[in-house]
Amino acid sequence: MTYEEFANSRLTAMLRFAVMLTGDPHVAQDLVQETMVRVQLNWRRVSRADSPERYARRMLVNQYLDWRRGSWFRRVLLRNEVPEPPTRRRDHAEENADRDQVWSWLERLPRRQRAALVLRYYEDLPDAEIAEVLGCAVGTVRSSISRALATLRTQLVGVV
Amino acid sequence: MVEEDLRAAFARHEHLVPDPEPLRESIGRAAARRRRRRLVVRVAGVLLAVLAVILPGYGPRLVGTEDGAVPADLMGDPLPTSRPLDILLLGLDTKEPSPARADLVMIAHIPADGSRAYLLSLPRDLLVDIPASPRNGYSGGSGKLTEAFAMGSLRTSGRADLAAGARLTSATLNRLTGLTFDAVVTMEFSALRGITDAVGGVRLCVDQRVRSVHTGRVFPTGCQRLDGDSAMDLLRQRAGLKGGALDRDRNGRRFATALLTAARSGDRLNDLRTVERLRRAAGDGLVIDSGGDGLVPLLAQAYRIEASDVVGLSLPVTETMVPGRPYAALEFADPRQATALFRAYSQDRADEWVARYPRAADWHP
Numbered sequence: 228m229t230y231e232e233f234a235n236s237r238l239t240a241m242l243r244f245a246v247m248l249t250g251d252p253h254v255a256q257d258l259v260q261e262t263m264v265r266v267q268l269n270w271r272r273v274s275r276a277d278s279p280e281r282y283a284r285r286m287l288v289n290q291y292l293d294w295r296r297g298s299w300f301r302r303v304l305l306r307n308e309v310p311e312p313p314t315r316r317r318d319h320a321e322e323n324a325d326r327d328q329v330w331s332w333l334e335r336l337p338r339r340q341r342a343a344l345v346l347r348y349y350e351d352l353p354d355a356e357i358a359e360v361l362g363c364a365v366g367t368v369r370s371s372i373s374r375a376l377a378t379l380r381t382q383l384v385g386v387v
Numbered sequence: 388m389v390e391e392d393l394r395a396a397f398a399r400h401e402h403l404v405p406d407p408e409p410l411r412e413s414i415g416r417a418a419a420r421r422r423r424r425r426l427v428v429r430v431a432g433v434l435l436a437v438l439a440v441i442l443p444g445y446g447p448r449l450v451g452t453e454d455g456a457v458p459a460d461l462m463g464d465p466l467p468t469s470r471p472l473d474i475l476l477l478g479l480d481t482k483e484p485s486p487a488r489a490d491l492v493m494i495a496h497i498p499a500d501g502s503r504a505y506l507l508s509l510p511r512d513l514l515v516d517i518p519a520s521p522r523n524g525y526s527g528g529s530g531k532l533t534e535a536f537a538m539g540s541l542r543t544s545g546r547a548d549l550a551a552g553a554r555l556t557s558a559t560l561n562r563l564t565g566l567t568f569d570a571v572v573t574m575e576f577s578a579l580r581g582i583t584d585a586v587g588g589v590r591l592c593v594d595q596r597v598r599s600v601h602t603g604r605v606f607p608t609g610c611q612r613l614d615g616d617s618a619m620d621l622l623r624q625r626a627g628l629k630g631g632a633l634d635r636d637r638n639g640r641r642f643a644t645a646l647l648t649a650a651r652s653g654d655r656l657n658d659l660r661t662v663e664r665l666r667r668a669a670g671d672g673l674v675i676d677s678g679g680d681g682l683v684p685l686l687a688q689a690y691r692i693e694a695s696d697v698v699g700l701s702l703p704v705t706e707t708m709v710p711g712r713p714y715a716a717l718e719f720a721d722p723r724q725a726t727a728l729f730r731a732y733s734q735d736r737a738d739e740w741v742a743r744y745p746r747a748a749d750w751h752p
Contacts, residue, residue, distance in 0.1 A: 329396040349397040
């Protein structure tokens with residue numbers, strides 16, 4: 228597989244994943260760009276992996292976990308290169324703040340916990356693969372997820 | 388319950404996912420830029436490594452520098468035995484993004500014994516046979532040497548591809564001279580300006596008064612200290628010079644020698660901050676293609692040479708017309724003399740050639 232073939236088939240999936248991780252399309256673009264630049268520059272190593280996709284996803288997650296929040300120069304520098312995504316009109320349902328509360332709670336979770344949630348409930352990966360992507364033990368994955376769910380539950384109870 | 392809410396929240400926000408197409412392009416651009424920058428970092432790393440070898444006491448200070456230690460793969464294999472080196476140097480006065488033309492073209496030859504360097508200028512207007520460049524659809528043909536770079540670097544959109552321009556120029560000169568180059572170094576004037584400033588300016592001597600048609604600045608006959616801006620100003624001048632572009636080529640050779648002197652002088656390159664400044668100063672405007680060879684051996688060999696051992700060379704030329712075009716170019720006045728020089732380069736007998744044609748040398752030992 229060449230890098231181009233990889234990008235053709237996986238770029239959208241990477242973007243989706245990054246949006247769910249970061250909650251912000253701009254930051255997601257930055258994150259995917261940074262990751263894919265590295266994938267391209269190290270393509271020989273990436274393509275030798277059992278699953279290049281999983282390898283790239285792992286790079287993306289590591290990037291996300293290491294990403295310094297508020298590192299403005301990085302974001303500004305990268306932002307310059309990425310055209311603004313077209314703004315889409317949101318329907319009324321989406322305007323509804325209540326429905327997006329889960330989304331905003333996600334924002335407050337530690338990044339590792341959020342990553343675990345995205346991998347399980349969005350990407351539907353089995354715990355073993357989540358552990359591989361996050362580079363930790365399966366037990367750690369389970370405990371992060373249950374801690375994250377517990378946090379979200381208390382928030383939800385608080386609202387109701 | 389929470390699990391279901393989560394799945395729903397993720398699904399609901401899929402509309403935030405942006406269009407991948409623009410991102411793809413910017414990934415490509417960023418990767419290309421990163422590649423160029425990597426080369427510059429490599430050059431800086433290599434400089435450090437060279438210094439570590441050359442300057443006693445420098446080695447230990449490499450540990451823990453900002454750039455980290457120099458990775459082993461940058462070092463390359465040591466050169467089998469000492470062998471002669473031919474290095475193509477290209478200077479680009481790029482104001483417009485595209486096409487980029489090579490204004491200064493020099494072939495440096497370092498004999499196997501490393502005793503000196505011969506620096507041959509080839510006129511930018513030299514009539515040459517340019518090979519095709521399938522990459523961008525250029526079909527090849529007769530043209531000026533400077534056009535080889537333009538044709539190679541041309542892209543349908545965006546910034547000129549310096550590496551591709553350098554490759555086509557290198558292939559053109561390979562046809563002309565039969566030489567293959569151990570390294571091709573391409574520098575935009577902007578990068579040269581930064582490097583000049585980073586080494587604290589150069590001392591340059593000119594044999595005719597030059598008045599800049601760009602800035603009005605006057606460079607009097609004799610020696611002067613120039614910072615990056617004024618050195619580039621001088622290098623840009625050809626219209627007001629008695630011998631036109633040929634005199635500019637001579638100034639280019641002097642500048643290259645002066646830069647070598649400045650870089651070697653004092654303890655300057657021993658200072659990590661200077662090396663870091665050099666790296667930053669060169670930015671994207673410096674592209675080095677050293678083929679399979681490690682840069683360290685190349686540079687180590689180049690670095691051994693004293694500026695006083697650099698012999699500038701040029702070949703007499705006459706005007707000719709470019710076939711099928713309404714403008715003139717230059718050709719060697721004595722093709723046999725040129726052929727003999729290229730052969731002397733490849734047989735590592737440049738000293739014999741200089742002894743035979745002393746007037747082609749700026750000075751001779």
